[in-house]
Amino acid sequence: MACLLSKQDDFVNQVSMLETLIKEAGHECIFLPKFHCELNPIEMYWGWVKYRYRQVPKKTFDNAKQAAFDALNACPVDLIQRFMNRSWRFMSASRIKLTGKAVAWAIHKQKSHRSVSQTAMMHLDAIVNP
Incomplete structure (x- = not known):
C-alpha cells in the first residue's frame, strides 16, 4: 500500500513541513542525496568543528560545552563559502x-568558481587517453 501511495501525484508533490518552515523563514531548502558527504557542505563544516573541538583541553562538562560552542562559532564565513564551492x-x-580518481583530480585542478572547468576536462582527457 505504501508503494502504491508513494506513486500518487498528490503524495509525490506534497511539500514537507520542514521545507515549508524553511521557505517561510526566507531560506532555500536543498535536500541532498544520503551518504554523499562530498555533496554536503555541512559534513565539511562538522569535520572542521570536530577538529577544532578536539584541540581544546576539557576537564569538566561545562568546559566541553563551552568548547563546543566556541568551535561552532569559530568557523570563518569564507571557509564555509569554500565548503559550498x-x-x-x-x-x-x-x-x-566523472567517477573515482577522475573526480578528485578534476576538483583539485579546476579553477572555476562552482563547476569543473573545460580546461580541467581537456587535461584529464589528455591524461586518460594519451
Missing part, C-alpha cells in the same frame, strides 16, 4: 559522469 564542484563533476 567544493560541494558545487563535486556536483558539477557528477553531472558530467
Whole structure:
C-alpha cells in the first residue's frame, strides 16, 4: 500500500513541513542525496568543528560545552563559502559522469568558481587517453 501511495501525484508533490518552515523563514531548502558527504557542505563544516573541538583541553562538562560552542562559532564565513564551492564542484563533476580518481583530480585542478572547468576536462582527457 505504501508503494502504491508513494506513486500518487498528490503524495509525490506534497511539500514537507520542514521545507515549508524553511521557505517561510526566507531560506532555500536543498535536500541532498544520503551518504554523499562530498555533496554536503555541512559534513565539511562538522569535520572542521570536530577538529577544532578536539584541540581544546576539557576537564569538566561545562568546559566541553563551552568548547563546543566556541568551535561552532569559530568557523570563518569564507571557509564555509569554500565548503559550498567544493560541494558545487563535486556536483558539477557528477553531472558530467566523472567517477573515482577522475573526480578528485578534476576538483583539485579546476579553477572555476562552482563547476569543473573545460580546461580541467581537456587535461584529464589528455591524461586518460594519451
